[in-house]
Each structure stands twice: as structure tokens, then as C-alpha cells.
Amino acid sequence: MQIQFIGAAQTVTGSMHLIKTNESTFLLDCGLYQGKRKEAYELNRTFGYFNPKEIDFVILSHAHIDHSGNLPTLVKNGFEGNIYTTFATRDLCTIMLQDSAHIQERDVEFVNKKRKKLNKNLFEPLYVLDDALETLKKFIGINYHFEFKITPNISVTFYDAGHILGSSIVYLKIKENEKIYHLGFSGDLGRPNLPILRDPEIIPSVDYWISESTYGGKTHQNPLDSEKQLEEIILKAIKNKSKIIVPAFSVGRTQEIVYALHRIFDRNEKDRIPVYVDSPLAVNATEVFRLHPECFDNEANEFIHKNEDPFGFNKLIYVKNVDDSKKLNDISGPCFILSSSGMAETGRILHHLANNIENPNNIILIVGYAAENTLARKLIDGQKQVNIFGDPYNVNAEVIVLDSFSAHADSDELLNYTNTLDKKSLKKIFLVHGEIEQQNIFQKKLLSHGFQNVEIPKRGQIENI
Structure with a gap:
């Protein structure tokens, strides 16, 4: 063999x-x-x-x-x-x-x-x-x-x-x-x-x-600390009226973040901010997640019994339409925008980064692995200027890496x-x-x-x- x-x-x-x-x-x-x-x-x-x-x-x-x-x-x-x-x-x-x-x-x-x-x-x-x-x-x-x-x-x-x-x-x-x-x-x-x-x-x-x-x-941060760390970032965004831009893989990471936000907002209704999932693939993948509760752990299944939908809550909007995606450029913070791809190489996330990366009030939140030579990796490595669609952009927004979600x-x-x-x-x-x-x-x-x-x-x- x-x-x-x-x-x-x-x-x-x-x-x-x-x-x-x-x-x-x-x-x-x-x-x-x-x-x-x-x-x-x-x-x-x-x-x-x-x-x-x-x-x-x-x-x-x-x-x-x-x-x-x-x-x-x-x-x-x-x-x-x-x-x-x-x-x-x-x-x-x-x-x-x-x-x-x-x-x-x-x-x-x-x-x-x-x-x-x-x-x-x-x-x-x-x-x-x-x-x-x-x-x-x-x-x-x-x-x-x-x-x-x-x-x-x-x-x-x-x-x-x-x-x-x-x-x-x-x-x-x-x-x-x-x-x-x-x-x-x-x-x-x-x-x-x-x-x-x-x-x-x-x-x-x-x-x-x-x-x-x-x-x-x-070694990663403890996954049990992930919600607390995410909650702190939301509080910072509320204070500074920030847009939180998250390059997230459509399958897995997006659903984990949405689930964590649901739990956070359930505990602290006053801290609830608009959340947009801007990825047609992520929207479809979330439907597949709903079909397979047999893969969930006990904690998730208990949460489902208390809440009909672990991936849906007030102020959460799933965006499929391109025109609706473009409208996100005009909204003000605080808000949370999850978009693919996770390594920021293709997809709608590039448009969100181009429109928000030079604003020092905004936050770019990296929550997953980024391979060498990808845009997300360049942001993780602290580059002060990056190319998006072939044009140079200054990285003025705060870049936060949260590997507890890895x-x-x-x-x-x-x-x-x-x-x-x-x-x-x-x-x-x-x-x-x-x-x-x-x-x-x-x-x-x-x-x-x-x-x-x-x-x-x-x-x-x-x-x-």
C-alpha cells in the first residue's frame, strides 16, 4: 500500500x-x-x-x-x-x-x-x-x-x-x-x-x-472566553459608534458568531446592535445548519429548546441581494457586518473593507485562520497599507484578532x-x-x-x- x-x-x-x-x-x-x-x-x-x-x-x-x-x-x-x-x-x-x-x-x-x-x-x-x-x-x-x-x-x-x-x-x-x-x-x-x-x-x-x-x-485563547471578548468589542463599538467588519467563513464561523451574539444579546438587551450577515452562501449554509441539530452539542440543543432559532434574533438581518449589500455602505455605526470570504480574498467583504478600512473609528475583527499572502493575513501581520481591488488603502481602522473562535x-x-x-x-x-x-x-x-x-x-x- x-x-x-x-x-x-x-x-x-x-x-x-x-x-x-x-x-x-x-x-x-x-x-x-x-x-x-x-x-x-x-x-x-x-x-x-x-x-x-x-x-x-x-x-x-x-x-x-x-x-x-x-x-x-x-x-x-x-x-x-x-x-x-x-x-x-x-x-x-x-x-x-x-x-x-x-x-x-x-x-x-x-x-x-x-x-x-x-x-x-x-x-x-x-x-x-x-x-x-x-x-x-x-x-x-x-x-x-x-x-x-x-x-x-x-x-x-x-x-x-x-x-x-x-x-x-x-x-x-x-x-x-x-x-x-x-x-x-x-x-x-x-x-x-x-x-x-x-x-x-x-x-x-x-x-x-x-x-x-x-x-x-x-496556543489559542480559551473558547470559553470568546463571548466575553466579543461582548467587550461590542461595548467599544457602541461607545465609538463603530462599524465592526468581520471577514468570516460562510460555513461554520458565521454561524458560531451569530449564535454567540444571540446569547450575548439575550443576557444584555440594552447592548443589542444591528447585525448584518452579508453573504448569500452564509445564508444558505445557515439553513443547512438548521437541518442538522443531530450535530449540535448538549448546550446548543438546550438553547434551541428555549429559543426557536439559534441563528435568528431581533436586529439580525440576512442579506442576499446585491443592492441591499451596497446600502450597508450608507448606514452608521454601531453595527456588526459579517461577510465572506474569511481570508478576505473574494466576495462582498472586499467592498466592506474598502469602504471602512480608512475610518479610525471602525473595527476589523479577524476570527479565523488566514493563509500566507491573503489580505486577512496582511491585516493580522499589521500592514499599514493594503491593496483592495488593486488600489492602495491605509489601514486606519483598529484590527482585532480573536482566535478564541478558531x-x-x-x-x-x-x-x-x-x-x-x-x-x-x-x-x-x-x-x-x-x-x-x-x-x-x-x-x-x-x-x-x-x-x-x-x-x-x-x-x-x-x-x-
């Missing part, structure tokens, strides 16, 4: 790992690489290490675009197999892949207008809506904890990763040459005590563990989870989905705690098992 690490190898995005057995060739995840646009386009367009027609099936850990977003390209290039995942992930992908196709088409159209004027070769979108729709036909939903036989010799079981709705830790049993291999893939591992979702579940012992390492060298396990939480694995059975750990500096720190941490054979694979590296 072989594992080849193709995406999210010494980088955070583009999760994709190829596994070959005597009888099958399959992928764990098929995500979009996000980074410098020219590099990202080339990496996403050509798979390089394999022919999509030779892939028998895909196992998908969760719906985030850096894990699922290149599935339509796979299908466009000849993949005909099934995609196995949880029911909630399937439902989220129904809206997210269509939205991604729309973004591909829109972005290429915008770039090609400029290239046409310069007599340069025109780009094609990675995929279009028809490719996304064809991909959705291939999804097969599986319940958590149910061992599903994909082939006579390969079975998969999904355990809750506690990262986003439907996210899973993948547990594989693979029989080859009369021997059974147990392989675990963390996907993106969530954190204990996050709002709404259950904590990450413990899986049975494994021989090989493929672990994310996004925050392998960092849905990724931090260094200590990753270690605590890894410690639940049986060291006697564990032959090797592979660290993926992390920048190399974070991975090096986490590798040393694991080795110092008695783990052996901890490797950080490079892109394209093959491991024979």
Missing part, C-alpha cells in the same frame, strides 16, 4: 492525499489550493501526480473548500467514482460547490476583461456550474459511527471532528495480502468546548495517523488528541495541513512526548506501508 501526499503538504490549503492498494486507488479529500492566484490556478488545474480517470472513489472529511473545492475539476477531467462523506457534509457541499463554480466563472470573467485589452491569452474557469452539479450526483452520505464497506477489503467509519457541521475524522480498515491496516485521517480537528458542535471524538487505535498541524506551534485545535489540543491514540499500535505519524514552521514545532513536541516516526511529507512524497 502507498500513500502519496499531494495537497496540504507543508502548506495549509488544498488537502489531497492519494492512497493506492492492490485493488483500489482513492483520494482522501480533493481541496482547492488557496494562495498566490497564478500559482493557485496552475496547481488546481492540473493534478499532475495522477489521472482523475484512474481514481476509484473519494473519501471527503468535510465541506470546507480547501478540502472539497476541487472535486468538480476531478469530475470534469474524467473521475466517475463515488464520493463518501457524512450527510451534513453532503448537504453543505450542495451549496458550496455551486457557489465555488459561480466564483470561478465570475473571477475568470473579471480577469479576462483586463487580459483581452492587453492582447494576452484568456483563462478558462477551473470548472463551471454544470461540473459542480455533475459532482453532486456522486455523493453518498454515511452516518457517524457506521462502518461502511466501500469494497470487500476497504471500509470507512466517520467520527465527529468537531470542526464544522458534518466534519469527520476518517477511520479506515484496509485489508491487503491477508493483513489489515488501520489508518486515521484527522481532516481538520476541532477544539473542545466550541459553541454549537460536539467535541472531537476519539477513534480506535491506528497503525498510521495523518494529522493536521495548522496551529502546531501556537475551529482548529491548537498545539496543546492537537497533542492531547494524539495522546489518545495507542502508542503501541502507532507505527508512524504524518503531519499535513500546516506551514512548515508550525509543523517543525509540533513534530518536536510529539517526539518529546514519546511519539516516534513523526514525518512532515513534502508535496508529491510517496510512503510505502
